[in-house]
Amino acid sequence: MRYNKMTALAAAAIVTATAGHAQDMSDWPASFTVGTASQGGTYFAYGSGWANLVAEELGISGGGEVTGGPMQNMALVHTGDAAFGMTTMGPAAESLGGTNPIAPGLAMDKACAMFPMYQTPFSVTALSSSGITSVADIPDGARIGFGPAGSTSDTYFPRMMETLGVNFERRNGGWSDLGGQLQDGLLDVIAFAAGVPVPAVSQLEVQTDVNIIEFTEAEQAAIMEAFPVSSFEIAADTYTTLEAPARSVSMWNFAIANCDLPESFVYEATNVVMSDNARMVNIHRAAQSTVPENWDKNGVLMWHPGAARWFQENAGADIPADMIYGG
Template sequence: MKIIKTLGLSVAVAAASTSLMAADKTGWPESFTVGTGSQGGAYFGYGTAWANIVSEETGVPGGAEVTGGPMQNMALVHTGDNHFGMTTLGPARESMEGKNAIAPGLPMDNACAMFPMYQTPFSITALTSSGITSVAEIPAGAKIGFGPAGSTSDTYFPRMLEELGLTFERRNGGWSDLGGQLQDGLLDVVAFAAGVPVPAVSQLEVQTDINIIEFTEEEQKKITGAFPVTNYEIAPGAYKSIDAPVRSVSMWNFAIANCDLPESFVYEAVKAVMGDNARMVQAHKGARTTLPEHWDKNTFLPWHPGAARWFNENGGNIQAELIHQ
């Protein structure tokens, strides 16, 4: 019996090796890099997780690289300095339109969609003692923390609040630092765009009473009509301070690939990540929504042909006009 089991395992390993050997490896890179974000952030942890999986499954050495986040990742992948990267769809659209601050006027059209990652919710936090319980109650000229300069939050949240008619003083910094400033009374609110639960918010509610402020349906409608975001609800229990869904908006994050990478390499990379969600979730909890059915959240960023082929073979329906030629 032991001999049979060993033989079965050998056959399985051999079959897997034969399958990978069957892939056309023409033009495959000797190694690869994944542009992520700041060390300790969600992007770095998530990017490290899938870089390791792709490396193991393809046999190509690779790893995560610390970057300035979505905008810089679009630039690095467009130029080919990084093979892969991660971005939110807002910065992706702006980069395609030549509005990336790294290279103003240059349409970054050589970064292709690879696979859906997860949503980044936009949420507002205030101290209970401030009396602020809604967006409308945020006073004119309020001091608002918008996160690190150039981040997705800093890029879009100020515009969203301006769309809702607010005037404010803009402050930047790391999330933990801004949370501390809020607690010390140096800020009126902090506008977070980060995966929920945001550690800085969880820490705040341990130390003081806070309000997680939701958008009204009308505010939601205004924002989704003006920006590349979708309706979202922060679930009860995400924070101790909420016991009912909190109305918000979110922006999808997508992995991207340099469009010139071989189709077969990107196909195998996508297959490694999307083919075993349990493995991805084990590597990073944020991967719970890294599922094939979310391919349709991208409606404008051209897909890499290798990625499009994998999704269309696995229940997707990516049309030819949205596939990079």
């Protein structure tokens, strides 16, 4: 493992009364990072927020790190270069199966489930001045921004567009950068896969008129048949532009932890996030789904023993022993 250890001298004397009992921290890391994604996306805002919350509550130095998103986060957490990270279930499954493009053939089985985050809706945004109000309106050869290379959006949205018969030029970049390119006329469309509200979309709404484009029922059905997603509605009050809920599809996100992190550390970090949802919602509204009962949305990753114990003790989670790392 590459996470930093406290010096033996300091660690021997440290205990904390976290969760109402004396907690030995001697094997805890002195600092940690949370792999997020690009600035302007939900992962960065959400991940930096919970990293800071855990650091403050547990008295450990920690923070969010800008990354390429779920695929890179799986790799960073697997190797221990990041203690924690965030991923969607699709990239998690591909990483476990050895098809992560960062390290083809490597089964990234040292990244364990920590806690449920929220669903990532897939949505399309264009400037109102473009006249694009539906997927069918996207012109042949349109320049579409799909987010950072290797992100959930970049992994799945191009395939979804191809499934829907859209021909396009693929562009990559951070969400804030792509938002600027859309506003400057360098892109025709941005295909977002991020928790809502997406900061970059909210910023665009302040600066210009945009169309947030929903899928038709037929388009939604075609995508759900071809990809590991479920139906989703973006609530009308998510953006000022929306006058009614927007039909979409979504994929669940989970926080992940390196499987070799100390059980007590991951238990307490999970407790900080899951025990007070109001604090998480203050960080980002997508955290309304960061609640204990959504533990069952993970059917892909092995659970970290510390996280599994928290959900078993506090949410009545019936996690099979063979789904707990080392169990």
